[in-house]
Amino acid sequence: MPPLRAFANGDLLHALPPHFTTVLGQVATLAQAHHVAVWLVGGVVRNLLLAQPIKRDLDMAIEGDTVALAHALATATAGRVTAQHAPFGTATVELPTAAGTLTLDLARTRTETYPHPAALPIVQPASITDDLARRDFTVNAMALPVRLSATNSPTLAATSLLDPFDGRADLQAGVLRVLHTQSFRDDPTRMLRGLRLAVRLQMPFEPATRALLDTALSNNLLEQTTPQRIRTEVCLALDEPDPVAVLHAAENLGILPHIFPALHWHPNLATWQQRLPPSADALLKMGILTYTLSERDRATLIERYRLPNDAARLLRDVGTLHNRLPALHQTSLSNSELDALLHPFGRGGTAGGPNCRTTTRGRAHYPLPQSSARYCAAAQWARLASAGSAAWPVAGYVAPGLAGGPPRWAGSHARRRRSLDTRSAGRGDERE
Incomplete structure (x- = not known):
């Protein structure tokens, strides 16, 4: 675990990027006018201590009327309230800044009782200390007060870290600890959040937390969620x-069988994930994780x-591709085959997009004049699944990450096949 950021009182808050502190100054000014208290809480405080990047959203705890403040x-900022939920006292505000849109998630300080x-x-409603006590792990149960240094001053005050459950010490030790023994019983999804962390x-x-997790799993608490x-x-x-x-x-922690028993980790998953383009979305990642499942x-x-x-x-298409891999692995396949x-996989319709062209195994493949998201994803999936082959026809048929797809011509299937194969032959017989 890397050493935590060293800071004096107030320095931690000012470690945020300038556009963040500007917004916090506006929040503090309005909080003072509305007679409410505001704290920065959760992951942003943890990441500040770890000197890790701060995302484009901030979690804030409010003692007072959250919706009115939102x-x-x-x-005041030409922003907009994108969500509010009065029973829980929560609201989300999107604010324009010099560095782009910043999202503030505001929540009324509260206690939670699980029947x-x-x-x-x-x-x-409750105090900030009681609010921190309801959180999942000690490393997420820290807060920084957000207030002005003096009345009518735009400067943020130097403030001390509020850490009633020694979250900073657990960060330094590099461990995750729940706040009380009933934590996983109250909210079993904390096991999954802890897993991600x-x-x-x-x-x-x-x-002790691992023992509580094992007990929660043996009591099938995830199945009750x-x-x-x-x-x-x-x-x-x-x-x-x-x-x-x-x-x-x-899988190592024994959580996976309680989510979906048929799902298992295997070494090829890491290989397939490495082949994903940086822009791959959650759907494509889900397809990788479920690739070996039966129909x-x-x-x-x-x-x-x-x-x-x-x-x-997507899941159905990936399953179909899994069954077609033996045929797709044939290096003698023509373009029409x-x-x-x-x-x-191109039945989902077409949309304008870039033509795809790439070269693999020494063969330049023809550009694809139309695009189909499903078709391109199918080709990419077949390539990703080919963990044992560095380059093969599908890898060249559609450039990974580009929205290419099948040509869509009027006329007979025979004419389509001839046109596809003529394009390949016209570039010379470069197949290995």
Whole structure:
């Protein structure tokens, strides 16, 4: 674990980029006018201590009327309130800054009472200390007051870190610790959030927390959680820098069988993930993680977690491609034969996009005049799945990451085949 940032009182808040501190000065000014207290909380405080990059959103705890403060802030900054939920006292504000849009997630300080395991909580307004006590891990239970240095002054005051549960010490030790013994019982999704943190920060659960996690799993608490909440956490895991590592850790910790028993980690996953373009979205990553599932298991996964249509279609397409890989591996395939194997994945329609051209195994392939997202994804999937082949026809048929797709011509299938193969032959017989 890297050493934590050394700071004196007030220095930590000012370690934020200037456009962040400018916004916090505006928040502090309005908070003073509305007679509410404001704290910076959660991951941003943790990342400041670790000297890690700060994302484009900040979590703030408010002692007072959160919704009123959100609307006042939006009005004062030409921003907008994008969400509000009065029962929980939460609101989201998007603000324009010199460096782009900044999102503030405001939440009323509160306590949470869980009537039974995995239930949604009953909330009551509370102090900031009580609010920190409801959080998942000590490293996320720290706060920095946001206030002005003096009345009518635009300068942020020097403030001390509020750390009632020794989160800074756990950061220094490099461990994740829950705040109380009922934490996973109250909210089993904390196991999944902890899993993501453990992988991203390279911080294991400390022994007592690991024992509580094992007990929660043996009591099937994840099975008592709604599939929608599990799906939300899985989607967040797919957005992690290394979702395959999260899957591996989930299996090692015994979490994976409680999410979906048919899902397993295997070494090829890391190879496939490395072949993804940097812009790969969560759907493509999900396809990698579920690539080896059977058709029945895919159907069960889609039904259990009520996957949206685009995700369900991708899972089915990847399964179909898995079955077609033996044919796609044939290096003697002509363009028309390759087109016939991949053409079913182009049924989703076409849209204008860049022509795809790439060279592999010494053969230059023809440009594709139309694009189809499903078709391009199918070709890319087939390439990614070919872990044992450095270059093969599908890798050259469509450039990875580009929105290429099947040519769409009027006329007979025979004419289509002739045109495809003529384009390839016209460049010379360069096949190996």
